[in-house]
Amino acid sequence: NAGVTQTPKFQVLKTGQSMTLQCAQDMNHEYMSWYRQDPGMGLRLIHYSVGAGITDQGEVPNGYNVSRSTTEDFPLRLLSAAPSQTSVYFCASSHPGQGGEQYFGPGTRLTVT
Amino acid sequence: GENVEQHPSTLSVQEGDSAVIKCTYSDSASNYFPWYKQELGKGPQLIIDIRSNVGEKKDQRIAVTLNKTAKHFSLHITETQPEDSAVYFCAACDSWGKLQFGAGTQVVVTP
Numbered sequence: 001n002a003g004v005t006q007t008p009k010f011q012v013l014k015t016g017q018s019m020t021l022q023c024a025q026d027m028n029h030e031y032m033s034w035y036r037q038d039p040g041m042g043l044r045l046i047h048y049s050v051g052a053g054i055t056d057q058g059e060v061p062n063g064y065n066v067s068r069s070t071t072e073d074f075p076l077r078l079l080s081a082a083p084s085q086t087s088v089y090f091c092a093s094s095h096p097g098q099g100g101e102q103y104f105g106p107g108t109r110l111t112v113t
Numbered sequence: 114g115e116n117v118e119q120h121p122s123t124l125s126v127q128e129g130d131s132a133v134i135k136c137t138y139s140d141s142a143s144n145y146f147p148w149y150k151q152e153l154g155k156g157p158q159l160i161i162d163i164r165s166n167v168g169e170k171k172d173q174r175i176a177v178t179l180n181k182t183a184k185h186f187s188l189h190i191t192e193t194q195p196e197d198s199a200v201y202f203c204a205a206c207d208s209w210g211k212l213q214f215g216a217g218t219q220v221v222v223t224p
Contacts, residue, residue, distance in 0.1 A: 004156075031210070040122070042202060042216040043157070050210075058211070059114075090156050101147065102212060104156030 001026050004105035006091050012111045013081040021076040021108050023091030031094045032074040033102070036060065036087040043090065049074055081112045115140040115207040119215025126222055132190040134218045136203035139184065145206035146179060146186050150199045151217075157202055161188070193222045 007022045025032065033048035035058075045058030049068040063085060065077040074093075078085060089108045094100035116139040126132045138146075144165035149157035163170045163177045163186065170177050174193075179186040190197055203215040 033211075035214075040216060042119075042214040044214075045211060048211065092156075100210075101159050101162065104149075104158070106156050107154075 003027065004091055004093055004103050006089075006105035006108050008108060009106065010109050012113065013078070014113055015081060015083060017081050019078055019081065021078075021089055021091075021110075023074045023076065023105060024072050025074075025091075025093040025103070026072065027093060027103065028071060029093035029095055029103075030071065031100065031102075032068065033058070033092050034064070034066065034074070034076045035090045035092065036085075037090060037107075038087050046076065046089075078110075083112050086110060086112045115143055115205050115211075115213035117203060117205050117213045117215045119203050119218060121218060122216065123219045124221070126193050126220070128193060128195060128222050128224050130193055132188075132193055132197070132220055132222075134188045134201055134203065134220075135185060136187070136205075136215050137183075137185045138205040138213075140205065140207050141181075141184065143205040143207055146177070147204050147206075147212070148175075148177060148188050149202045149204065149214075151202065152199045160201075190220075193220075195222050195224060198222045 004025045030051045034046040035043040047066040049055045091105040092102040094102040119136045147162035150160045151157040174191045176189040200217045204212045
């Protein structure tokens with residue numbers, strides 16, 4: 001199993017550009033989520049999905065869109081990048097409900113200039 | 114929603130000494146509490162977890178304790194080694210099944 005994979009590893013965008021961060025998992029997990037990690041703030045939930053076709057907002061959803069057309073993939077779209085979105089982004093997956101270990105991808109480091 | 118506070122933000126220990134990280138949570142419905150270790154340039158990785166029907170759990174040099182009445186839980190690392198240097202995150206799983214993370218503790222083990 002590859003686990004959770006993310007692409008790209010690094011990305012530099014100009015303000016106003018759009019892009020999609022890719023996330024895929026091969027563990028047949030129903031629950032997938034996106035976090036951003038900023039210094040001193042831990043991991044904050046952006047969006048999550050409890051299964052194909054179902055998504056919901058987390059703590060910091062503004063400026064991001066997600067979709068879940070398959071169990072395996074959960075892309076994160078930045079609609080119009082802003083410097084405040086400079087961060088490290090992690091995708092995670094798990095079985096749903098309380099008590100499921102979340103497996104994290106290696107992260108995407110995004111810089112918006 | 115759930116709110117998790119984690120202390121200290123940085124922790125420097127001598128190799129061989131013990132390290133303790135403490136977290137508090139707000140949602141009394143939370144019943145799953147994992148701890149993650151994050152090494153530089155990598156994603157967080159689960160190192161130990163505890164459920165609310167258990168007060169303590171141990172795995173070699175790592176232990177976690179949970180006090181549901183006081184809504185706090187702690188990570189204990191004994192006989193620390195240089196490879197224990199990393200950022201550690203506590204988390205609480207709220208009633209909706211979502212994880213709320215603490216802000217993290219940078220642990221530095223000095224030889």
